[in-house]
Amino acid sequence: MLNKSIMDGDNPDLTEERMKGAFDTDKMAAVIYGSEKFAIRRREITESISRIPQLADSKPFSFMTREEKISESCRKLSVLSEHWNQLIDTNNEEEALHLYREVLGLEGHAFSLHETMFIPSLVAQANDEQQEKWLGRAKRREIIGCYAQTEMGHGTNLRALETTATYYPSTQEFILHTPTETALKWWPGALGKSSNYAVVVADLVIRDTHYGAHPFMVQLRDEKTHNPLPGITVGDIGPKMAFNGADNGFLGFNQYKLPRDHMLMRHSRVEENGTYTKPPHAKIGYSSMVKVRSRMAMDQGLFMVSALVIAVRYSAVRRQGFLDDKSREVKVLDYQTQQHRLFPSIARAYAFIFCGFETIQLYDQLLIDVKNGDTSGMSDLHALTSGLKSVVTHQTGEGIEQARMACGGHGYSMASYISEIYGVAIGGCTYEGENMVMLLQLARYLVKSVELVKTGKSKELGPMMNYLAEPDTQIDLTSGPEAYVKVFQHAARRQVWKATDKFHQLMESGQSRDIAWNNSAVELTRASRLHTRLYIMETFIRRVSSISDVSIKKVLIDLVNVHVNYEVLDIGTYALEHVSSTQLDSIRSQLYSSLDTLRPNAVSLIDSFQISDMQLRSVLGRRDGHVYTNLFEWAKASPLNQTHVLPSVNQYLKPMMDKAKL
């Protein structure tokens, strides 16, 4: 059996799809998750969880209030605390994240930021003594932490953060203070009610000199009572578009005293007498953000996949309308428009995940390099992850919304759960740096690269930048995916140069650097997107060419074909300068035939992610495909259906109707 999810009693339409799959889904899972070992561990963890009934959802998330969601996740966390070591290797971040996704889902919980930013901040920013003091406690979950940086008035512009940490040599203490309402920390996940500690980012002040944003380890709540400590105002910021299982919070300090050794001092230091030592790289304090950004291609890829699992499975059992055979309605997955709506997103999701593996490894390597005093890789990774987080979150949002529409009316129901996946995923367009702002960060790097080429210093170009120095060449589109990479290189190069030239010309015409930058900004963000999409395409092709298993490689090449054709058409206005409209027509035909080629493997390609029903939390997307029965059962469980007549009917509607009868 090639598709390992086939089971007796499943919807026959789905079983038929699974029988058609031309490759082994376990082998594909090993490619997706980077190794056979981890793919197996994922399945084992899922299996072990299913044997602990208290870890199951007590009712569907969509029927829970915010308070119930928060209480439910805390309940499960306390059950989990009895089972950590038996369920996962607690030193393995990927295993931990898989466990969280399965048991707690994606709506957030008390530890949302503990693993993602609090511990990584301690790992990257605390010195050895500080790690000795706090890291073990954090890892054992004796304390719960978060990352409190954004303020009500400032998120993007870190240099304008208003919270101050003023050092007084006489007492060897910092005083943390919130001078204005806009200086309140606002947004940090799990800050409001759950965390008792936080890494707080504040402007370091010593003898009236402002040294800018620095991280501090701050206790917020009493470890016995969990009450806020004196001098601390903390609470929840209220419901959000999604992610409502998390208590994103506010935080204010009223002259709050903090011992000197609570500033995280791996890279910058304040001595007892107030002498300040600056870090080896000005932006080293931003590392926790780079860490999360480096994970985002992977995490967003998985969000997109979740929506696609639902939409593709549903499209294989939803029958509506006729094609050739007028005796039986067709699966909507057979419509070309449906395939065009879904398959390019499947390709992107695979591509994002492959990119994600690379950037996670690059961050881990950077951490080692920085520990050894080498900060030279920071700018490259910052530029890469800035562009990648922006493109990936935007395209993921688009892909999930298409998946929702591909499910017709039922996609709009919370039974599909797609609206929640969408709401959580698009948070990523904003958090860890607003997308436009991050595209402009990458643009700085691109402009500098062009300046290197212009001044004859092409040898100093960073990784991935050599194409900026190459001349345009003839493109032979029949030569395979590499030709499409060339189209992207041409388009990206032209746009990067064009935007840079514009910026330079505006400065030459007398505009200041900042004004010229702003007047070129839209063109600069376009350059960053093209550059990033080129990187995604190259990574995808590179990864697929490295695969040795023939049947896996074959289907992934089909997927690459969908990707490259779709992507080139999607940047048609830029590509037109390098390929003729006749060539674009032929790319269009190839795209349609590549959709056809992929069709028989569509269900197996999304089954291969092995996202359990528990993790998916979608009635519409369940593995068994019994959509209609499941949907009806779910609706019957709605709290509104627990009585025939609602109290509000008796209280308001009936008297109103009765009165109208008089």
Ligand SMILES: CCCCCCCC/C=C\CCCCCCCC(=O)SCCNC(=O)CCNC(=O)[C@H](O)C(C)(C)COP(=O)(O)OP(=O)(O)OC[C@H]1O[C@@H](n2cnc3c(N)ncnc32)[C@H](O)[C@@H]1OP(=O)(O)O
């Ligand atoms: C446990 C379960 C987990 C499950 C996981 C899966 C599911 C996840 C789902 C749900 C979890 C939810 C998780 C939510 C998490 C959210 C957390 C947050 O949001 S924390 C707040 C983030 N805040 C920002 O990101 C602010 C953005 N702003 C900035 O980063 C900076 O202000 C920036 C970069 C925009 C400007 O910084 P400047 O003003 O200091 O710097 P300039 O003047 O622009 O640049 C100076 C030089 O510094 C370089 N630079 C800037 N940042 C750098 C860096 N990080 N590394 C290296 N160089 C950097 C630049 O490239 C530039 O270089 P040249 O001058 O061009 O050479």
Ligand SMILES: Cc1cc2nc3c(=O)[nH]c(=O)nc-3n(C[C@H](O)[C@H](O)[C@H](O)COP(=O)(O)OP(=O)(O)OC[C@H]3O[C@@H](n4cnc5c(N)ncnc54)[C@H](O)[C@@H]3O)c2cc1C
């Ligand atoms: C779900 C979620 C979770 C979060 N979790 C955390 C957390 O755990 N910890 C934490 O500290 N923060 C957290 N945040 C806050 C988040 O990091 C910020 O909201 C984010 O960095 C964006 O900053 P901002 O809100 O100041 O947006 P703004 O910068 O005010 O953006 C508003 C508009 O201004 C534009 N803009 C701003 N500056 C520029 C510029 N220089 N050039 C061009 N355009 C510009 C933007 O592009 C955008 O269109 C979270 C946010 C969300 C939504």
